[in-house]
Amino acid sequence: MQWWIGFPLSSLTWTGEGELTWYDTFPSGTKRGFCPVCGSHIAALDYGDTTIGINVPALDNHDDPRLVPTSQSFSDDAVTWLPRVTAGQHSTGG
Secondary structure, eight states, X not given: OEEEEEEEGGGOOOOXXXXXXXXXXXXXXXXXXXXXXXXXXXXXXXXXXXXXXXEGGGSTTTTOTTOOOSEEESGGGSOTTSOOOOTTOOOXXX
């Protein structure tokens, strides 16, 4: 399962080696960013959107309690003890 959180594009700084490698996964719809060193899936960006989805484990401080998931991918394959994010659920950390 992948755990995603959204950030305004203007609020993030990439600190990894090299720039992300982007691929159109849904042409004219969504592109996905991958680490140029290890190939890990890092980000997703819908064309025309100002919010970028980041795969939370890719963040330096991914265990910050203020990080609350806004969506999950492959949740049917998740371990049973991991909380699920229901469709359309939005919450804030605190």
